[in-house]
Amino acid sequence: xxxxxxxxxxxxxxxxxxxxxxxxxxxxxxxxxxxxxxxxxxxxxxxxxxxxxxxxxxxxxxxxxxxxxxxxxxxxxxxxxxxxxxxxxxxxxxxxxxxxxxxxxxxxxxxxxxxxxxxxxxxxxxxxxxxxxxxxxxxxxxxxxxxxxxxxxxxxxxxxxxxxxxxxxxxxxxxxxxxxxxxxxxxxxxxxxxxxxxxxxxxxxxxxxxxxxxxxxxxxxxxxxxxxxxxxxxxxxxxxxxxxxxxxxxxxxxxxxxxxxxxxxxxxxxxxxxxxxxxxxxxxxxxxxxxxxxxxxxxxxxxxxxxxxxxxxxxxxxxxxxxxxxx
Amino acid sequence: xxxxxxxxxxxxxxxxxxxxxxxxxxxxxxxxxxxxxxxxxxxxxxxxxxxxxxxxxxxxxxxxxxxxxxxxxxxxxxxxxxxxxxxxxxxxxxxxxxxxxxxxxxxxxxxxxxxxxxxxxxxxxxxxxxxxxxxxxxxxxxxxxxxxxxxxxxxxxxxxxxxxxxxxxxxxxxxxxxxxxxxxxxxxxxxxxxxxxxxxxxxxxxxxxxxxxxxxxxxxxxxxxxxxxxxxxxxxxxxxxxxxxxxxxxxxxxxxxxxxxxxxxxxxxxxxxxxxxxxxxxxxxxxxxxxxxxxxxxxxxxxxxxxxxxxxxxxxxxxxxxxxxxxxxxxxxxxxxxx
Numbered sequence: 099x100x101x102x103x104x105x106x107x108x109x110x111x112x113x114x115x116x117x118x119x120x121x122x123x124x125x126x127x128x129x130x131x132x133x134x135x136x137x138x139x140x141x142x143x144x145x146x147x148x149x150x151x152x153x154x155x156x157x158x159x160x161x162x163x164x165x166x167x168x169x170x171x172x173x174x175x176x177x178x179x180x181x182x183x184x185x186x187x188x189x190x191x192x193x194x195x196x197x198x199x200x201x202x203x204x205x206x207x208x209x210x211x212x213x214x215x216x217x218x219x220x221x222x223x224x225x226x227x228x229x230x231x232x233x234x235x236x237x238x239x240x241x242x243x244x245x246x247x248x249x250x251x252x253x254x255x256x257x258x259x260x261x262x263x264x265x266x267x268x269x270x271x272x273x274x275x276x277x278x279x280x281x282x283x284x285x286x287x288x289x290x291x292x293x294x295x296x297x298x299x300x301x302x303x304x305x306x307x308x309x310x311x312x313x314x315x316x317x318x319x320x321x322x323x324x325x326x327x328x329x330x331x332x333x334x335x336x337x338x339x340x341x342x343x344x345x346x347x348x349x350x351x352x353x354x355x356x357x358x359x360x361x362x363x364x365x366x367x368x369x370x371x372x373x374x375x376x377x378x379x380x381x382x383x384x385x386x387x388x389x390x391x392x393x394x395x396x397x398x399x400x401x402x403x404x405x406x407x408x409x410x411x412x413x414x415x416x417x418x419x420x421x422x423x424x425x
Numbered sequence: 426x427x428x429x430x431x432x433x434x435x436x437x438x439x440x441x442x443x444x445x446x447x448x449x450x451x452x453x454x455x456x457x458x459x460x461x462x463x464x465x466x467x468x469x470x471x472x473x474x475x476x477x478x479x480x481x482x483x484x485x486x487x488x489x490x491x492x493x494x495x496x497x498x499x500x501x502x503x504x505x506x507x508x509x510x511x512x513x514x515x516x517x518x519x520x521x522x523x524x525x526x527x528x529x530x531x532x533x534x535x536x537x538x539x540x541x542x543x544x545x546x547x548x549x550x551x552x553x554x555x556x557x558x559x560x561x562x563x564x565x566x567x568x569x570x571x572x573x574x575x576x577x578x579x580x581x582x583x584x585x586x587x588x589x590x591x592x593x594x595x596x597x598x599x600x601x602x603x604x605x606x607x608x609x610x611x612x613x614x615x616x617x618x619x620x621x622x623x624x625x626x627x628x629x630x631x632x633x634x635x636x637x638x639x640x641x642x643x644x645x646x647x648x649x650x651x652x653x654x655x656x657x658x659x660x661x662x663x664x665x666x667x668x669x670x671x672x673x674x675x676x677x678x679x680x681x682x683x684x685x686x687x688x689x690x691x692x693x694x695x696x697x698x699x700x701x702x703x704x705x706x707x708x709x710x711x712x713x714x715x716x717x718x719x720x721x722x723x724x725x726x727x728x729x730x731x732x733x734x735x736x737x738x739x740x741x742x743x744x745x746x747x748x749x750x751x752x753x754x755x756x757x758x759x760x761x762x763x764x
Contacts, residue, residue, distance in 0.1 A: 165512065167508075196545070197545065198543060198544050198545035198547070199545035199546070200545075201542060201543060201545055202543045202544065202545060206543045206544065208543070208544040208545075208547060209547070210511075210544070210547045210548055215508075215511050215512075215548070216511075216540075216544075218536075219535075220531055220535050220536070223504060223531055223532070223535065223536055225504070226500070226501045226502070226503075226504025226505045226507075226508065226532075227504050227505075227507050227508040227511070227536070228508060229501075229504070229505050229508060230504060230505035230506060230507055230508020230509040230510070230511070230512070230516075231508040231509070231511060231512045232508075233493075233505060233508070233509055234508070234509045234511075234512035234513060234514045235512065237465065237490065237491075237509075237514070244508075256498070256500060256501070257500055257501050257504060257531075260496070260498035260500065260501025260502075261501055261504070261505075263496055263498070263501075264495065264496060264498070264501060264502065264505065267496070420546055421541060421542045421544075421545055421546035422541070422542050422580050422581050423541075423581065423604075423605050424541060424546075424548075424549035424550070424551075424604040424605055425604065
């Protein structure tokens, strides 16, 4: 793990905001499960409970004008970037008020106006796309940075290595974030890669790498902001491996029975929301009562957002046609 | 190398200049890069020595920082082009051989054409893929495909194919200006061909075929190298008293069914001349579309194509033998008229 000091000097207001954002993602994902069970969300979903600190902490390191790509497990990043839960739910419910007008669904919570330029259903595909954004910034000499979130499984696909190679030779303002949750779909990392620390994959590409405790939002933020600002200053790309865990299976249909006994419980003992909550309570920044109150507020916000989304109209094929070709 | 001289001559707008197909591509790139600073050229070996087929002569010097040599990683650098396009650039991506397009299969099939759609129309994807295609070069089985129909079933994508210097100049400029992804096919067997090009001529209209020769008895539709062979066949047929109409398809997607339908409405006979296997290609689709539209055939449509169960061989004798020739196209048209 990185020995980078924690950003303990961060304002209480920032830490409280992060706490709320993580709770929002957690409750949003739980609501998605419920909506799936009642058929209001169909197809498939890939939930990110357990990984909230990576989404919120890394995205907090972005500045306006920066861009990022994420994946089909991207609800956390979309919400952390400020997507309204009602807009996200509408997308999951296939409604016209969704961020992608209902044509994208759970795997494509995209909002260009918030720097969210991609949520991709193909493993590894978003990595070169983020690199292209970074190259556009570099070619125009703009002080902007691109981030790309992807899973441990994506480090086995060609575009990962191709992108690291190109980012390195071009010195691109790119921050690559591996959300290493130990499983590539149904398969354990130990069965699909010969190493435990995927950050090592940066070394042959001559890219600096960091290994970070992905459950500790302050560590996530501190390391990401270092990489982002280095990139912005012309220092080139960084690969960050966030060690984390997903509490649910790969997708809706996966009960995750392949996990060894006790593993889930061990990770839950280091739950990112609980970790920050304990720290804030100890520091007198956010009491247990205040935390309970946040959870209650967020639950109401999420329930209300889902209810509003469920009232939204479905899109028509006529209004969908112009999404194929730009004028 | 005649490029520099030719280019200097054509610095005058609207000048009609005889130039090679290679120089027409160079001029289209130069004109678009001059007109729009967001246009960049990228791909394998694009900067060094003007590129592998010398189409990029002088561009790296004229446009510093805008001719980007990539490592050999088609899927990766096509994704990079997409990301650039999302942030306001207009990349032109050179594929050294069409045969390498499948190496970028994910980006070409799942990303470029779908990206705008799956975001609910939030973005445009102005990426041009320059696909260097075609046989006759003795490049063997993996360097000779046209690939012109491989991606014709993808909503969101445009596909065009240039048959002459003028077509190359007009189609490439239209492709670069288009706000949607385009695969522009250029045939490496045509690079040395000369023809008139009007500098500053309007870019080609998307999805518009061109009637190159009018005729009464039979319609021949072709792309790329097969266009000049079809025109030669029309000459041969004329000497036999058969009047052939020759259409350069230009766009594989969208297909200009209306122009072909109007022609076949007069001739009642159709020959497809294609440097590809017939099944699953634009030729088969043209016949299907016309038939569904109620075309009245005076004789069955014919296709002069690559053999269905042979790969393109290296041996010059064999490569020549399998390609549609002037004689084969002439025979097919004659048989359509005489049957």
